[in-house]
Amino acid sequence: MAALLGHILKTQKHSSFIRSVTRRTIDTSFFSSLHEPTFKITPLSQVRLLGSCTEGVCGFDEMVTGKERKYYMLGGKGGVGKTSCAASLAVRFANHGHPTMVVSTDPAHSLSDSFAQDLTGGRLVPVEGVESPLYALEINPEKSMEEFRAASQKLGDGMGVKSLMQSMGLGMIADQLGDLKLEELLSTPPPGTDEIVAISKVMQFLESQEYNMFSRIVFDTAPTGHTLRLLSLPDFMDGSVGKLMKLKKKMGSAFKSLLGKEPQNDGPDKLEKLKERVEKIRDLFQDSDTTEFIIVTIPTVMAISESSRLHASLKKEKISVKRLIVNQVLPPTSDCKFCSMRRKDQMRAIEMIHNDSELGGLRLCQAPLVDMEVRGVPALKYMGDKLWR
Numbered sequence: 324m325a326a327l328l329g330h331i332l333k334t335q336k337h338s339s340f341i342r343s344v345t346r347r348t349i350d351t352s353f354f355s356s357l358h359e360p361t362f363k364i365t366p367l368s369q370v371r372l373l374g375s376c377t378e379g380v381c382g383f384d385e386m387v388t389g390k391e392r393k394y395y396m397l398g399g400k401g402g403v404g405k406t407s408c409a410a411s412l413a414v415r416f417a418n419h420g421h422p423t424m425v426v427s428t429d430p431a432h433s434l435s436d437s438f439a440q441d442l443t444g445g446r447l448v449p450v451e452g453v454e455s456p457l458y459a460l461e462i463n464p465e466k467s468m469e470e471f472r473a474a475s476q477k478l479g480d481g482m483g484v485k486s487l488m489q490s491m492g493l494g495m496i497a498d499q500l501g502d503l504k505l506e507e508l509l510s511t512p513p514p515g516t517d518e519i520v521a522i523s524k525v526m527q528f529l530e531s532q533e534y535n536m537f538s539r540i541v542f543d544t545a546p547t548g549h550t551l552r553l554l555s556l557p558d559f560m561d562g563s564v565g566k567l568m569k570l571k572k573k574m575g576s577a578f579k580s581l582l583g584k585e586p587q588n589d590g591p592d593k594l595e596k597l598k599e600r601v602e603k604i605r606d607l608f609q610d611s612d613t614t615e616f617i618i619v620t621i622p623t624v625m626a627i628s629e630s631s632r633l634h635a636s637l638k639k640e641k642i643s644v645k646r647l648i649v650n651q652v653l654p655p656t657s658d659c660k661f662c663s664m665r666r667k668d669q670m671r672a673i674e675m676i677h678n679d680s681e682l683g684g685l686r687l688c689q690a691p692l693v694d695m696e697v698r699g700v701p702a703l704k705y706m707g708d709k710l711w712r
């Protein structure tokens with residue numbers, strides 16, 4: 324325990340922060356839980372199945388090299404440790420001199436819980452206790468969706484054109500427009516739309532001069548289900564909605580020539596702009612020089628199967644995936660029978676990775692199941708030092 328505490332105190336510049344952390348938690352079990360874990364990381368090379376893992380080295384050197392901006396998106400099944408891994412990566416980048424931003428787009432944010440600091444409010448909040456600037460942002464995808472909905476609804480209400488058509492005796496065409504069930508279509512955008520709309524807001528804001536300083540951006544994404552369809556919005560907008568937007572434009576021009584003015588409606592323009600923004604993000608995220616998606620999993624058959632499907636979907640979207648984190652791996656030896664059984668089960672699950680056509684070729688990074696909850700900068704730093712090597 325003394326060794327780890329000494330290491331934490333030595334590596335933190337802001338000892339006042341440490342004091343405040345320990346003050347906040349000393350009454351509970353901060354010290355007792357932050358002792359050196361009773362086990363060491365198993366070099367993955369010792370586990371035959373993790374052959375491609377190059378001894379558990381995750382290639383952090385490559386991740387940290389260069390001053391140009393890079394984006395890392397961490398995603399996976401619910402509860403596998405995405406936030407802990409994302410937060411520990413952000414801390415590690417900051418401690419290696421990169422001004423870093425960590426963004427949560429998961430509606431059930433847990434960055435504040437993970438850092439044990441209040442990072443709420445939908446604005447950039449400085450994280451205390453790291454060496455270079457580290458800022459966190461918890462964005463509310465639901466709020467970002469409001470803009471999309473508002474623009475969609477304007478388009479969906481018959482575009483103001485429907486009522487005009489009725490008044491001009493063109494009710495039949497107006498009814499056919501109604502038959503397209505436009506409102507229904509627009510009110511059910513594909514899963515993940517909220518997240519990509521939220522991401523598009525962050526990207527907009529990152530483009531400004533003021534935020535040029537950030538050289539590493541880490542995204543803690545929502546659980547797999549959403550992320551799988553993360554980038555489908557442009558297609559959705561190009562499809563039926565896109566056609567209707569074009570129709571609206573044409574009809575607007577026709578009405579303009581008839582009536583001298585277009586029906587009032589700025590919804591389509593907003594949707595058009597959003598579509599352009601999302602397309603830009605898609606291009607950026609598909610650029611393997613700037614963006615990498617890191618899949619986080621745990622050694623269970625269910626989580627690995629889901630990770631395999633996630634990788635297949637990301638490949639389809641042309642998103643670069645190089646690394647797979649296997650989190651919460653149990654130590655190899657234990658007097659505890661339950662733990663040994665569990666470990667065997669984990670090893671069987673890990674064997675699946677080795678044999679999986681989707682996951683087998685990824686660089687495997689291992690994080691041990693530590694005997695404490697990973698909370699607060701010192702704990703995240705500890706986890707990061709073990710994982711991001």
Ligand SMILES: Nc1ncnc2c1ncn2[C@@H]1O[C@H](COP(=O)(O)OP(=O)(O)OP(=O)(O)O)[C@@H](O)[C@H]1O
Pocket residue numbers: 400401402403404405406407408429431433546650651652690691692693694695696697698
């Ligand atoms: N390697 C680990 N050892 C011990 N505890 C861990 C480890 N990784 C994560 N945890 C703990 O597991 C819990 C869930 O972790 P976390 O919030 O990072 O998961 P998540 O995948 O982001 O969850 P969600 O899908 O709900 O957002 C937390 O209490 C965290 O401290």
